Amino acid sequence: MTSVSEISPADLIIIGGGPAGMAAAAAALASRQAARVVLIDGNRNLGGQYWRQPFDEGLAVKTRRHHHHLGKYQQLKQELLQGESDGALTLLLGRWVWTVTKDAETGIFTAHTTRGDVAEGVQGKAVVLAAGAFDRQLPFPGWDLPGVVTAGGAQALLKSNDVLVGKRVAVGGTGPFLIAVATGLAEAGADIVGVHEANSYLKWAPHVGRLAGNPSKLIEGAELGFLTAKHRIPIRTRSAIIEARGRERVEQAVVARLDAGGKVLEGTGKVVDVDAIAVGWGFTAQIELALALGAETRVDVDGTEAVAIDDLQRATVDGLFAAGETCGIGGLELALIEGEIAGATAVGESETVHPLTKRRGRLQGFATAMHHAHPVTDHWESQLTADTIICRCEEVTFDRVSQAGNDPLTNDPRSTKLVTRTGMGWCQGRMCGYAASCLSTPTSSRGTDAFARRPVAAPVSLGALAAMTQWQSPADNRESGNLPETTDSPTD
């Protein structure tokens, strides 16, 4: 194992270079603690998904128009680059962390990374996990056709490639994110044939107070409203895309109205010509690395399992922090605040109550309201036909999954996985996990994604593993002088 950090162990390892990770790094650098920080991200550029960048600076100029709050991105990036040239920050980009271990004796963390066929390890005294999230998906007939993409994917294609996924796009699922995606696509020149929101915006009514406490959200809402009107985007509530049709690619979307309980209303189905469909049902937090360390999690209001943290962003494992979507879906502003709190606390800026605590509370309140207003609707599975693909990677159809779900011997997610191969493919259940969990348990509980435990969080080649000639041991670290002073006499 090659340690890429010349100063090992670092004071802080930040996993994830999106908004939360960047804010954590900036806070750590700005602290009075003169901390040595390492930030690791799988992409070649900082920004995560929210500020997803093209591979080339020249193209980045063109994609600016697809972004929001880029000024904040530039400011944070400047601070990080300054820290890098000062020698306080090491940026390890293009490296994917596939697991994190913690030495039981020394408490030192090792982030195991993979970059092509090269496996490396980075050591640190503390870790901020800011691994973000990805769109949650629900299967529907034809969702595996080329041209059907995730809502986040349609946005990512714009932000990192300046490319539209299609010219006539139907958007569906639930959540304000759909409007953000639709308006972004429209501004880029697409014709949005409709945004199909499964819930009704009236569900916000009990939470109006949260809106008042978050003026920035009101402004955002007004902006989206303006753009929706400008492009005459039809927003249909209690509506869903129930089928994608086409031969080699999607050519039509079937949309239908839902009743208040989420059931498809008979006779309301309409066929619409499209060349792309973008769908999203909220987000799934990426928590594998926290689980690998044994940290506790909690199920948030939206059914997403997230890392459990306290008021200072501390997880239940000593030295582990989490910030951003990883510890609860809540958007950009919340991620930035959580990152700042986590970064400062992780390098030893000790405060019992961080000054940003109140603002974080208001933003969390908003996020909770949003989750209450946009749940995954009941009866989504009633649209599935026997041959609807549930597990995309392993091509497992609904009839096989529901068979396992109805059999008392296999009606739990793990058994269903073992007998049908659902969740065993390349994506390891990231796309199908939530749906498969719902379908494989006897009560149609909304539950949560039971497939989140992935010992290998990113693909690692056998060659890379074999090349790890030295497994970390306390004895090795002592010899190379990489340990802080300890009075205990260690035993191996």
Added chain:
Amino acid sequence: MTFQFDGRDIEFRPGQSVQGALVAVGVLSTRTTRIAGAPRGMFCGIGVCFDCLAVIDGQPDQRSCLTPAEDGMVVCRQEGTGRDDLGV
């Protein structure tokens, strides 16, 4: 700048991924599935779904959304696991 996709020249802008350049010219599918031979292509766009796999410069299982397009690259549609040459 161009790369080849199944023998066809694909023009791209520097900084685009193989996937981005292909979608830009209307190529939505880069692989067919192992069992049904069904076409698949871009889905999540960020590297977590593995539906965008293609054989790139001879290497199968490459996520085209995470691979920067390069001049002269040879990209081929992946059939199944892309390892038919192993005969297993």
